[in-house]
Amino acid sequence: MLSIKKKSILALAVAASFSTQVVAAPTNTQDEEPMEVVVVNADFNNINIEQMPSSVTVIGEQQIQDEGAEHFQDVLNSIANFNWSGGSSRPRYFQIRGVGEQEQYQGAPNSSVGFVVDDIDLSGLGMVSSMYDMQQVEVLRGPQGTQYGANALAGLIYLKSNDPTDTFEHGAKVSLGDDDLTTFSGFSSGPLTDSGKLLYRVSVEKHDQNGFMTNDYLGRDDTNKRDELSAKAKIRWYMSDDLQADLTLLHANFDNGYDVWTLDNNGTNSLTDVPGVDTQKTTGVGLKLTYSGFKTAELTSLTSFANTDHRQMYDGDWANPDYWADKECTEYDDDWNPIGTSPCHYDYTWDKAAKRKTLTQELRLTSTQDGRIFNGSTDWLVGVYAMNLKEDNDLYSEYNGDPDEVLQSEYEASNYAAFVQLDSQLGDGYLLSTGLRFERRVSEYSDTNNDNFSPSENMWGGHIALSKVINADHNAYIRVARGYKAGGFNMTLPVEFADKKEFSAETLYNYEIGLKSMWLNGDVATNIALFYMDRRDQQVSASLQDPDDQQRFILFTENASSSDNYGAELDAKWYANDNIEVYGSLGLLNATYGDYVYQDKNGNPVDLTGRELAHSPKATYSLGVTYFADSGWFANVNASGKSDFYYSDSNDSQSEPYTIINARIGYETDTWSAYLWGRNLADKQYGTRGFYFGNEPDQDWADKQYIRYGDPRQLGVTFDYKFM
Template structure:
C-alpha cells in the first residue's frame, strides 16, 4: 500500500517552492501507465506494532509510538537508520561513532560508552535479537518497518527500555516467489549493491524462506591531507539476513532468523580547526562492528484458552573503536611552539611541541535471551469474559570482555583488560480489561532480578545485585470510530552500577544508584475528513529520580586523559509533546510530518570541574535534548509512473554534554528523490542535504592543543555534507 505522510507543522518557503515545482504537471510527464496501489479512505491500512506483546494496531496502542513503514523507507530511499531518525519527534543521537549507536528519546539515553559495563537506557532490537548499545548495524534494506516506542517499556524489555525501545522489523518470508536487486552509485565513491529472494522451499508451502544481502561502501567525506588519502573515514558495511518460517502443524509455527553484519568503518572526523572536509591525523581511527545473531520463535496455538510463545535469541559481537587523540601528526606538532616551565611553574621558554596520542579498545560481547509467554484467547478471558491476560518470564545473560590500550608520546597511558557479566531474570504480566462503553483498562507489572560481576587488570572488582520493578496503567477510550484517547502512567528503571579506575580523590563515586523514571502521558489518535488525514498527539511529563549522569573530567596533570564516571543527580524533569500526521491529499499525493517539543531541566545537580571549582547545573537543559524536532515531506506518484519525494527535517540547538556549556546550532536539512517506476524496474535520481547544511552531531569542550597551553575550546563533529546519486532497482516474481 502506498502510505502517505502529512506535511506537518513546520515548513519553510524554500521547501514549499520545491514541493510545488515537483508536484506540477510540467515536472511529471506521462509516458506509460503503471499500477501502484493507492489508499481507499474507507479501508485504510492497519499498522501493527510488532514490538508490543499483543501486536496491537498503532491507532489502538495507548502510548506514544512512531512507525515508519516500508513505503516511506522506499520513498525516501533510506539506506541506513541514520537516514530516517531525524523524522522521529523528540529523538536524537550522539555522533561520536561512524554510524548512530547511542540514542536519546525525550532527552533520556547514553551519549557514549567507553567503558566495559554496558547498560543501555534505550532498547535496540532487530527482529527480536537484542542489540541494545550496538545500533550501528541497522541497514534499512528489505525492512518492513521501524518502530520507536517512547517512555518506559517495563512490561516489554524491562531495564533495556527505560527511555523507550527501537524495534526494527524486516520483511517476512512470502508464500509466493519474489526476488529483487538494487544498485546505487553516488559521489563520495558511493557503491551499494543489494538483493533479496523469497518464497516456498517445498511444494506444500509449509516451509518458506527469505534472504537479503547488502554491501554498502563509500569514502566517508573526509580528505586526509597528511596521508594523502580520501578513505580514512570510509564506510565498508555488509548486512546479510535469512528468515525461515515452518508451519510444522496447524497449531505450531516456527520462525528462524539469522543475521550477520560486518561494518568495517574508519573513524577520522575530528579536527583542531573544526574543518568538516580535511583532516591531518597520522593514525586514523577505526569503528568496526561484526555481529552474528540468531533468533528462534515458537508459536503454539493449539490450546483452547491461550497461545504459547517461546522466543530465544543469541548475538555475538566483536567491536573495535579507536581514534587518533591528538587529531594531527608529529610534523604538525613539531611546527608549533610549546611553553617550557621551570620548577616554580613559571614559563622559562618554548620548544617544539611533542604530542602523539592514540586510544584503542577492542570488545567481545555475547547476549543470550530467553522468553516464554502465555497470552489469552477469547475463550480464556477472565473476569466474566471482560479481560485479556498475558503472563511471561524472561532471562538475559550479557558477557563482555574489553581490552583497552592508549599511548601518549610512545608511552602506555591507559591499559586495562576487563571482564563483565550481567544476568537478568524477570516475570511480567498484563491485563487488558474491556470496561464497557468503549473503555479499555490496561495494567502491566514486571519484577526483575539483576546480578552482575566485573573485574579488571587494575584490581577493580564489583558484584552488585538488586531487585527492581516497573509497570504501567493505561485507560483508553474510543470516543467514536475516528478518535481514540488515552491516559498512561508508567514506571521504568535502570539498574545502578559502578565506576572503574577512578583516582583516590573520586573514591566516593565508586558506585551509583538505580534510576527510577515515572512517565505521565495523555494522547489522542485520530482520523479526520473520512480518513484523508491521520494524526497522533501525545503530551507527557517525565519525573526522573536519582538520574544517572555521565560525567567526565580532563586530568589537569595528564591533559590527554579523561576521567569518566557516572553519578546520580538529585532529580530531573522532562515534559513536552509529539505530533505525527499524514494527509492523503489525492490518490497521487501524500504529505507527512512530525513535530516534537521537549523541555528538560535538572533538579539539584552540581559537580566539580578539573580545576576543583563547583559547577551548578540545577535548572539547565539536559544534553542532546533539543527543544524542537521537526520533519515534513511529500510524495507524488503520477499514474504514468513518474515519482517524486521531497522531505526536510531539523532540530533546534542543544547542549552537547552534561559536563560543559558547549551547544550545537539549529539546523534544517533537505532531501529529494525523483524517479520513474514500473512493475518490474525503477530508476531514481536522489540528493541528500541538498543545500549542504553544516550541522553538528557531537561536540566536546576541552583543551587538546599543547601550543595553546591546553586552553579549553569547542570541537565539533559534523554530519554528512551534500551527496547526489542514482539508484536502479528491479523486481520480479
Template sequence: MYSLKSNQSIFSSSTIALAISSVLYASSASAANELVTTETPETEKMEVIVVNADFSNISLDKMPSSVTVIDAQQIEDEGAQHFEDILNGIANFNWSGGSSRPKYFQIRGVGEQEQYQGAPNSSVGFIVDDIDLSGLGMVSSMYDMQQVEVLRGPQGTQYGANALAGLIYLKSNDPTDTFEHGLEASLGDDDLQSFAGFSSGPITDSGKLLYRVSLEKHNQNGFRNNTYLGRDDTNKRDEFTARAKLRWYATDDLQADLTLLHANYDNGYDVWTLDNNGFDTLTDQPGVDNQKTTGAGLKFTYTGAENFVLTSLTSFAQTDHEHAYDGDWANPEYWEGKTCNEYDEDWNVIGSEPCVYDYIWDKEGQRKTVSQEFRFSSTQASKLFNDTTEWLVGVYALNLREDNDLYSEYNTWPDEVLQSEYEATNYAIFGQLDSQLGNDYLLSTGIRFERRDSEYSDSNGDYFKPSESMWGGHIALSKTINTDHNAYVKVARGYKAGGFNMTLPPELSDKKEFDTETLYNYEFGIKSSWLNGNVDSNFALFYMDRQDQQVAASIQDPVNPQRFLLFTENAGSSSNYGAELDANWYATENIQVYGSLGWLETEYGEYTYNDKYGNPVDLSGRELAHSPNFTYSLGMTYFADSGWFVNVNANGKSDFYYSDSNESKSEPYTLVNARVGYETQTWSAYIWGRNVLDEKYGVRGFYFGNEPDLDWADKQYIRYGDPRQVGITFDYKFM
C-alpha cells in the first residue's frame, strides 16, 4: 500500500523547521548546502531532515526559525517544472514579474522589484547547489530537485549583506551508491515540449567515487500573440539546464563534493500592451530576456582531527545576461495613425501632427563571482563549558565583478548609452555558540563582521569607490516543551550595504549615494505535532524594524518622457509585522492535506519624495510595494492503493501596491492547479493543469505616461501572469 506519510509529501514539523541558529554559520551558499535528508528507524516510517551546518544533527523541528521546506514529493505531487510553479504557495512570499522568469523576490515585504542598472545589491539571497545567483534567480528548474528552502528574516550571521530579507536555497539530488536512471517528457498547450533525464550511481567498484547528472530542455511559446508580426512565440521560453555532481570519499576522514551547473535560458520578453489586454501584443521589435550561467562548487569536509571538523567551500559562477524590450509597446504603423499635439517653448499647444514614437531598450551584462570559505566546528572532544556548548568559527571572502553595456534608442537617435564596470570584494569572519542550558533549553548566539570594498566607473564619467564595515548576528532561545511541541524566541540583526546612483542629472545630485540599511527581526514561534503525529504545524509571529530603509524610486522625465530617472534613497524607517502558519494533516494513509497562511502588515515611517513635476508625495504610513496583507495556499493529495492519484491545490494573494513611486495596485487572486494520473514503481503518467480556472492576475504594474497621443498622461499598465495551461507528462525510472 502506498503511504503518503511514509513518503513525506508534506510540510511537517520535521521537514519545515530550519534553525537560524544552525544555518547562520556561514555564507548561505555553504550553510544551506548542509541540509540533508536521512531516514529514522523503519518503525517510525518517517523521514527526518536534519541540519548539519553545525555538525550536530539537530532535527529541524528543534530549530528556532521560520522556514518553509518544499520536498521532492510535494514538487512531484504538484507537477512543478520551475520555481515559478511553487512560489505562490509560500507564506509571506511574493515576486515581481519584470522578467521572463521570476528573479526579483520579496520576503515579508522586503526585496527588489527590478534592476535596470549595474551594481547588484540583493535583499534576498538565491543559491542553487552552493552557487550564489542572488539577483539572477531565473535558472531554477525543479527537475531532479531534492528540496527548496525559504528562510524568512535576516540571515546576518550566515550570509551577511545579500540576505537582509531572507534566503532561497535550491538543493538538487545527490549522487547515489547504486545505479538509478530516469526519463521524463511533457507536452501541453502553448506548444509546450519538455524532455529531461538523469543518471546516478558509482563510478568505481569500491563505491568511493559517485556521480549524478541531470539534463532538461524546456520549450514553449510564452502565452503571447503578436498580432503585428503574426507570431505567437515572441515571448518564448527556450530553457536548457544541466547539473553534474561528483562525490569522492578520498579517505575515511576526507570527503570531496564537486557540483557543476550550466543553464542557458534564451527567452523572449513581449508582455506589455497599451490597452492592458495583456496577451495580444503589437511590438515591432520584441524584447529578449536571456541568461547563460556556468557555475561550480567544490566542498571538502575533513573529520580526521580530534578537536575540530574543517569544511572548505570554493564556488565560482559566470553569467552572461541580456534584458531588452520594445519601449513604445507598438509599431510605426500604429503610431502614424495617431495624432499628437505640437507645443511652443512655453508648452502651449500650437497644432497637431502624426505621432512618431519608436523606442528600444537593451542591457547586456557579464557577471563573475568567486568565493572561498573555511569553517572550523567543534567535535565531541572540544565542546566548551563542561561539554555543553558547540562552537563554530569561519572566514569568508567573495569577489563579484559585473560589466554592463546599456543602449536605448528614441526615434532612431541614441538616448541612454552607458558602459559600466563594477567590482565588490567582501571579507567576513563569523562565529556561533550553541549551548545546552539544561531543562531542554538551547541558547544559540552568532555574530558576523563584514568588510565590503567596491568600485564603479562608467562611460558617463561617474566614479564611486565606497567602502564600509557592517555587522549582523542573532540570539535565539528555544525550549522543548514536550515531545510534540517546541517553542523559540529570536532576535536577529541583518544588514544591506549602501551604494550609489549613476547617471543622475544635476538637480538630483543630492541623491548620488545612499546609506547601509539595518533590519532587526524579533520572532516567536512554536512547532507542533498533533493527533499522534498525523497533524504537524509551524507557527511564527514576527516584527521587523527597518532602519535607513533603502527605497527604489523612479521619476519619468517630463521633458524626455521616454526616459526614467532611477535611484535608490534612504526612507528613514519602516516596520513590518505579521505571522506565518504552515500545516499538514495525514487524514488517512492515502489522503494528505496541507496548507499555509501568511499575514503581513507593512508601513513606511516618514518618507516623502517628489514626483516628475516636483510636487511632494508623502508615503508616510503607506504599505510597502509587493507586500500583500494575506498569502494563502491549500492542497490535497489522494493516492489510491491501485496506483491512481490526484492532487488539487490552490494559492492566492490579497491586493498589493505595485510600486513605491505610485498608488497603482493589483487585484486579489486565487489560482487553482490540478494533477491526476497513475503511478507504478517504475513509471507514471498524468494529466496536469495550472491556473485551471483561467484567472487573469497581475504580477507587475507601472503607472506612467507611455502614449504621446494622450499627451503622455499617466495610466496604469499591468503585466499578467500565465493563463490556463493543460498538459500531459510521462515519467520512467529504472535501475
C-alpha cells in the first residue's frame, strides 16, 4: 500500500479519477516525484485525455484494497446515485440516476446499464464481478450515446483489471470469516521472453460461504451458498514498434444457492423444501490490436466473445408440504363460492435456464497530434461497431405437481453502428466536444407459445459539451447528451393484453453542468455535477397477479409518456495530513413519472403520475477514513447508505432507509499484510428487493409485502503476501 504521505503528492490524480480529465502536473519540489495520472479506460480517448466533461466515478485499486472489497457488491454502495436490485444471489441488475432494470424473468435481454469487463461486454450479466487483481472500477453516469449506444442509456459500468508487467511479481491471499467464509486468491505476472516483448498476467480466486440463511426444514445452513470461481489471463505482445496485441481470457463459474425469501420476512431462517439456485458460468475472450504506424491516426480493433450459461430457480411457495398441510384453506365451487375449508396443498417452483452468446467487433481510428484538423485545433475519432447476441431460454414452472408454464424460446439481435467524435480547442481554455452515433438493430424471437417477433429499428444518439479551464485548480463544463434504448415485445401475454404485444424505443436527453476542483494546495479534490434527464417513451416493466390464478403472473413492458429525473452528485477526497485520508460521495435524486396510468390485477386504474420511480432513492451517500501509520499499522472505516425507495413500479411497497458501516484494521509491510475486518458492523437489516402480492393460500391470497435482505454482519481475517 502507498502511504498516505506519498499519496498526498498525487492530489491532482484524485481529481483526474473523479473527472477523467488529465491535466499537466506541476513539479512537486518537496518529494520530487512525477504526478501519476488516472485515466478512464471506458473512454475511447484514454491514451491522451485532456478533457472529458461528464459525471464519472472511478474507484481505484487503493480504495478497493483499503476497504477489503472482494466483489463489485462491496463497492457499489459508495457510488453516488447508483442502486441495485437484489433479485439474484449477487447484484446483476443496476440503476443509475433511477434508470435501469430490476429483474429479467423472460428472454430477449435489453439492458439500460452497460457492463463491460476488460472490453468484454457482459451487460445484464454483472453477477460475475470479482474485485481481486482489479485496477479500477469506472461508472459513467448518463447516456453514453456516442461511444456505447443502445446498451448504455443510463450509463456504463467498466471494470479494468491489472495489466501484465515487464518485471516478475506474484502474490497470494487468504481470507477466513464467519458464515464459513473462505477465499483463496493468487496472481502471477511478468515477461514470458527475455526480450520483454511478450508479457503475461494470471489471477485466480475461489470464494465460498454459506450465505447467511439457515433452512430449518432441511436442517442445513448452506442452501443460500456462494460457491464462486473467478480466473483471468492476460497476454500482451509487442509485435513490432507499431503494433501491440492484448489478449484477455476470463472464466467465471458461480454456483450459488438462492434461498432468500421467507413468508414472515425474518431474513435468516427459511422453510423451503426445494432450495433455489442462481448459477452463472461465463467464458470470455477479448483481443485488442493497436496499430500506431500511421502518421495521422492510430487504429484500434476490439474483438470480444462471451459464452454464458445461467440458471435461476426458486421455491415459489417459500415453504414445504408439511407447513402448508397444517394450514386451513378455503374451498370454492366452480363459481368461486366458498363451500368450506380443508388442509392447504400448495407447492410451486419456478426454473429458468438460459444460454447466451455475445460477439462484438469494433474498429476505430483516433487522430494523432499530426492528424489534428482545422489548423491543428481538433482531435477526431471515427469508428464502426457490430454486435450479435443470441440467447436461448428454457422456462419451466410447476404448481402442485403439474406443469404451470413451459416455454422454450430463441432470441437473436444484431446491432450495427457508426460513430464520430470531434474535440476542438477553441482557445482561452475552452474545449468543445461533439459526437454522433447511428445504430441499426435487427432482432428475431420465437417460442413454443407461437409468439414470433422480428422488429428492427434505426436509432441515433450523441452529445455536445463545452468545458472551460477556469484556472489550474478549476474546470467547469456543460453537456447535453442523447441516449437511446431499443424497443421490444412481450411474450406469453393473454388475449386481453393484445395491445401490449410490442413497445417502442426509449429516448433520454441528459442536461448536465459540473465543476471539478482542487483546493488547499491540492489536498482536497471535488467533483460536483448537476443534471436533468428527460426520458421520452419511458419503458416501464409491469407485473400483475392473475386474480383467478394466483400462481400466474402477467409480465410485460410498456411505454409511459415521460419521466423527469434531476439531481446532483458530489465526489470528494481530502488528504488531512501525511497519514489520514478522508473520502466520500453524495447523490441527490428526484426521479418521477410524467403521465402514466396502469390497471391493477382487478382492472382498476392506478395513476402513477408524479410518483417516484422504483429503486430511485432520493439520497445515496458514503464516507470513509483511512489511517496509515509510519510504523505500518493501518485502519479504514467506511459507511454508506440510502434513503427509502419504492421496490416496484407496480405497487407502493418501500424499503427502509439504511446505513452500513464497515471497518478494516491491520498491519502492512512491503511484502505482507494481515487484517481484521468487519462488514455491516451494526448488523443492520436492510432490504434490497421487495414484492407485494398474494402468496399465502390460508390467507385467501391476500396481498402482502415480501422483502429480500442484504448481508448481515460478518467478521473475518485476511492475510496477503506479495513477492517479486
